[in-house]
Amino acid sequence: MDAKAKMLRKLMEIEFACVDLNLYLDTHPSEEKALQSYNYYSEQLKTLKTQYEQVYGPLMAFGQSASQYPWKWIDEPWPWEIQY
Template sequence: MEKERVEMLRRIQEVEFACIDLNLYLDTHPTDKRALMDYNSYTYQLMMLKKQYESIYGPMTNFGYAQSQYPWAWIEDPWPWEIEY
């Protein structure tokens, strides 16, 4: 199961990078419809991937960015940044 967790985190990182890259591009090319469509597509994928990850492994972030199942899951380890790749 640990392999699937790492693979899911890597996919989240890949999609998140695409969102950041497209965000920066759109800052200088705001009328590029194709880039905006790609950005929206990647943003949706990112939301779904994070939701899927959190439903299996618990919250990725805290302070109101992700809901938690009972019992409070934020204290469960390893936290996403502690996983060895």
């Protein structure tokens, strides 16, 4: 697996943890440890997304991610086309 695929896979793992913790906190809003974990992984996700986009281009279009010149969104492979 190349560096781009490894980074993208790590992004997906952290994003999954954020979604899972988000759902848990919806039903357990007073769980301080879960909230701390959510905040930790949210920061990790933000940092990793920024690093990924600086090297490989935007992960999302429609105003969610800035792009370097030239327009990077059309570069292949698309994130969902990468073989793991």
